[in-house]
Amino acid sequence: MKTRARALLGLVMWGLLLLLSIPLAGAAQSAETVSAHFILTAPAPGVPDLDYWANLCEQALARLSRQFPESFDTDRKIRVFVSPDMADFRSRSGLQVESVMAVAYPGRDYIILNTETMANASAFEQYQTLGHELVHLLLGRLDQERVPQWLHEGLAQIIPQQSHPTRTLALAWAQILNRCIPMRRLNYRFPYDTSQADLAYAQSASFTQYVATKVYSFPTTQDFFDALLTRPNDMDAILRDLDNPKKLDHFEAEWMRRSDKILNWILAITSTSLIWGLTVLFFVFAYLHKRHKEKDVMEDWDPWERN
Ligand SMILES: [Zn+2]
Numbered sequence: 001m002k003t004r005a006r007a008l009l010g011l012v013m014w015g016l017l018l019l020l021s022i023p024l025a026g027a028a029q030s031a032e033t034v035s036a037h038f039i040l041t042a043p044a045p046g047v048p049d050l051d052y053w054a055n056l057c058e059q060a061l062a063r064l065s066r067q068f069p070e071s072f073d074t075d076r077k078i079r080v081f082v083s084p085d086m087a088d089f090r091s092r093s094g095l096q097v098e099s100v101m102a103v104a105y106p107g108r109d110y111i112i113l114n115t116e117t118m119a120n121a122s123a124f125e126q127y128q129t130l131g132h133e134l135v136h137l138l139l140g141r142l143d144q145e146r147v148p149q150w151l152h153e154g155l156a157q158i159i160p161q162q163s164h165p166t167r168t169l170a171l172a173w174a175q176i177l178n179r180c181i182p183m184r185r186l187n188y189r190f191p192y193d194t195s196q197a198d199l200a201y202a203q204s205a206s207f208t209q210y211v212a213t214k215v216y217s218f219p220t221t222q223d224f225f226d227a228l229l230t231r232p233n234d235m236d237a238i239l240r241d242l243d244n245p246k247k248l249d250h251f252e253a254e255w256m257r258r259s260d261k262i263l264n265w266i267l268a269i270t271s272t273s274l275i276w277g278l279t280v281l282f283f284v285f286a287y288l289h290k291r292h293k294e295k296d297v298m299e300d301w302d303p304w305e306r307n
Helices: 002-027 050-067 086-093 123-140 149-158 165-176 194-215 221-230 236-243 245-306
Strands: 031-034 038-042 078-083 102-105 110-114
Touching: 031 050, 038 050, 050 078, 050 123, 078 086, 086 110, 102 123, 110 123, 123 149, 123 221, 149 194, 149 221, 165 194, 165 245, 194 221, 194 245, 236 245
Parallel strands: 038 078, 078 110
Antiparallel strands: 031 038, 102 110
16 A cells, blocks of 8 residues: 555656656757758857858858868768857866867767857857868768877868967977877877867877878878778778877887977077077177267267367
């Protein structure tokens, strides 16, 4: 009897909960916009402007389609969640870093945009960020062995031609101080804290370009990416190479040696220009000093000469 009463009570409670959840679900109205290649969703209608983001997504995709015609299926719609603020972005992505503008989930054809951080960027930077995330999705569509994280991030920066002077500077310093992150550590994970992230991104871009054009002799990194998308079977051996720790270490050592050479060359040019610059400055100073002295002497003479 007691058990039956408890079961009845439980049933009543579930019923109540169900009744309560119906109006709640109705109140949380999300907004959706469907464009040619994207389905954009926001937690509430109005803010952010889904049409604006749909247009930017379409433009970023159109640019990639122009660069790599017939290399990927644009019929499959991509889902984009447009977060209106940092709190929403954090809860959905699990990322706690403020500087992250967007995150892509390659296997799922899904992107989450952080429009609060995006609002501080120019429209061009927003467009490049979308290009970056789309490259991640295209790599995720490959019916292939795993693409290492550094290659993902390297291509996602190079293909939409993203340039970050602070990242380049971080890499130059790390090379001078011999503090680069071992590439093996960027195989599966990527740092999100800004101090290491700048370096990790710059290293990935530089190493990707080196591997594509110097190790595997593709004319450009774009050709390497195109081959990955259009001839994935031919790229099998390359991806296997990159997955081999010994080979990766060897490529990394070569890349470091090459970067050292370039760095020494830059340093040599800078120091030569510095020496020339200082020499010119010295002569200019000596000349001005001499003129100043002559003027003093002339002024001393003046009273006599004037007469
Ligand atoms: Zn990325």
